[in-house]
Amino acid sequence: NAGVTQTPKFQVLKTGQSMTLQCAQDMNHNSMYWYRQDPGMGLRLIYYSASEGTTDKGEVPNGYNVSRLNKREFSLRLESAAPSQTSVYFCASSPLAGGPRNIQYFGAGTRLSVL
């Protein structure tokens, strides 16, 4: 009963390096999301995918790209990491993008440090 799985759990990058954060869900959900969480701030939406084949910008998309590889997988890519991207990243999924039953289920997070 995995739910939402994120890899890796921890990562340290040097400024300018690139990497991809992976997210997979096994609940047959249509919608998926990427958030970041910084100390003293609430979760902020980076990108979301309402359904397979679509992606949209959230509140803080700059410096990130996403790919909805298939219905299960939604990856987040940092092309040239910056220290300001040091954060905890959460992936989430929900059955639908909207509606009152749009309950989001979260992964355990990826802790990223950019030096």
Next chain:
Amino acid sequence: DAKTTQPPSMDCAEGRAANLPCNHSTISGNEYVYWYRQIHSQGPQYIIHGLKNNETNEMASLIITEDRKSSTLILPHATLRDTAVYYCIVRVGRNAGNNRKLIWGLGTSLAVNP
């Protein structure tokens, strides 16, 4: 989406009821109230949601005032494992526009003490 206001922290004795308040005075008629919690270092977890009627599930109860300007999440018998940050969020329930986003505040940090 309407803004919510929550106290930054609260304490509760183990075994007692924890009552977490949330003000959402600008809520509109089609906005739902959602509660999530985040146990340290974990991803947020859905607790409960409601529109105007009180709701109860296996985790908690949600009491929404008649004017819908505030609500209270009740954990009837708090345990040490309920120590977490609790987020109150309001969001339009209909499937259109920007309602896909949940706007997260800083929540209430609940400490359940032995």
